[in-house]
Amino acid sequence: MSDITQAQLEKLKQRISELNYAYYVLDNPLVSDAQYDDLYKQLLDIEELHPEWITSDSPSQRVGDKPLTHFESVTHAVPMFSLDNAFNQDDLIDFQRRVKDRLNSQVEIEFSAEPKMDGLAINIRYENGVLVQATTRGDGLVGEDVTHNIRTIQSVPLHLMGAGWPQVLEVRGEVFMSKKVFNALNAEYISRDEKPFANPRNAAAGTLRQLDPKIAAQRKLSLYLYGWGEIGSDWQLPSTYDAAISTFKSWGLPTNPDAQVVMGAQGMSDYYDFLIQKRVEMPYEIDGIVYKVNALSTHQTLGFTAKAPRWAIARKFPAEEVWTKLLDIEIQVGRTGALTPVARLEPVAVGGVIVSNATLHNKDEIDRKDVRIGDIVIVRRAGDVIPEVVGPVLAQRPQNVTKFTMPHTCPECDSEVIKEHDKAVYRCTGGLFCPAQRKRALQHFVSRKAMDIVGLGDKLIEQLGALGIVKHPDDLYRLDVETLASMDRMAEKSAQKVINAINTSKTTTLARFVFSLGIPEVGEVTAKNLANYYLSLEGIQQATKEQLLDVDDVGEIVAEHIVTFFQQAHNQEVIQGLINAGIHWPVPEQSTVTEDSMFANKVVVLTGSLQQLSRTDAKQKLEALGAKVTGSVSAKTDFVIAGEKAGSKLTKAEQLGISVLTEAEWIEMMGETNG
Ligand SMILES: NC(=O)c1ccc[n+]([C@@H]2O[C@H](COP(=O)([O-])OP(=O)(O)OC[C@H]3O[C@@H](n4cnc5c(N)ncnc54)[C@H](O)[C@@H]3O)[C@@H](O)[C@H]2O)c1
């Protein structure tokens, strides 16, 4: 630092000015706050070493930047200042020591401690109790007139309450957007496929800069007061800061309920512990604490630097939002087979911990946010919440970024990946084989309603899996007593019992077997329906999606899951392994089918509207009699039962010379069959 040249300082000042312009004027920061704070600290350090190099245009000597021009410029009656920062406990102790020294005080100093709301400073002017003007801070000397938008904030009185206020009263505070409003607003933007705001501060700034006050009214900004500007000479400020704020409150002005008066360094530190705990649950975002010397008489003595009061300091909290490089997007396969994209990041400190991975939720979200590999991204971690990638920093997008694509096959097992209907979820279809889904698949396979293998608990499955002994369900049938007995908490006797249970499970039913495969959406009932309809595993495996739709309980989505599941070579290997292991079942009985039913093994089509039975009931009755009910008429059709207003199917049946029954005829025939 000591060998720094004046030219280097000029370059640094130039850079910080550029950043200020982008941040304050364009609302489009070029670097993260942490990066900015670093550069700014460098500037202060150099200027401390070389006070002779300080110029009036240095960013250390100015607040913010010149406001935009599309609102009317207003020169502040009393300049608006920024705050000096304390980044750690030592900075804070230094601050209170400086105050004590300057005031020559032997006793502890009393401070007002209050949340540092993350929004924008505003000056609101009342004349004779009436709100006449509201202005942004701007560069501290000149701000923008945003009266029309401030008037829409419900908690800001258009007329002061009570009495005793001065003829001219300027109050100052922070305009911000609550987390709730921010989330709802962003959800709305997202649903319209528009780019959401990066954070509540940005959203509040954007809202305040709207020309149409209706928009600000809808967005519901909030405001708390923490200071004042010009005050008419017809009123005397009380002796303490907190008393002044209380008086404002009595006039109907909104003030922060979490502000407290604390004593000395210890009190400051206790308040820090209190507020950092509370931070997560607060309804709005805060980026630190502001401590202000409470005795107003001292403010004169302490005075101001070029930029900030010497009687106040902002103790910054660890940033909840930082920028870092997105190195890659990796896929994690969950236990249900869902593929989740995970951001691999250049490690960065956020919210007090080092983060190198963050969730990206799903593919739709990545597309919507337009996050690309190689981007600088904004990462958030609020409280204990899992770190999240908010979005890319477009201003810093390098040229060689790549768009993310979902793999077509599972990175764990190479099976096909499908996107679920109407959902943003991509899923691996190798349920029986996929290592990521292993534990879940095995737990399901052995469960009571599936293969019912008693004694194979979760712990044992986990251990067998971890050791690579049982990777897929068919491996269970290769276990021997010796291997099992060597597992934790297992003895030969219990191992033998498990082996017996495994052997017993070889004799099962087709329905149980189908259920045990864990095909997505195929529960116990669907498995039974499939077994009863097709009577053989081959039948189910070979059925097309169209054909599967004829089975009770099977809709489009289920049918697709079934087809894709059986298409996976790896799943087939496991199924073959199971059959080879000796799993077998009797051909399912069609319980109520009477041999002499004239509908037994007949192909029947229902068409037109039935009067006496619902379509489902009719279908069930026919199936109970051993018929196969299909949806379309072909040469294989044996009967067509035609209700009223039967159309093309009836015509086709007639063309093909197929027997057509009316509803009444059919019911009569059924009566005969049953009787
Ligand atoms: N990323 C960038 O490029 C970039 C550029 C410029 C500034 N910044 C960020 O902005 C900061 C500087 O901004 P700043 O000058 O507005 O200062 P600041 O936001 O750090 O602190 C001053 C402001 O705090 C607000 N505040 C909130 N609660 C308050 C309370 N209870 N009492 C008093 N004031 C309260 C007021 O608006 C006040 O103007 C930097 O530290 C940096 O984090 C970032």
Ligand SMILES: [Zn+2]
């Ligand atoms: Zn897989």
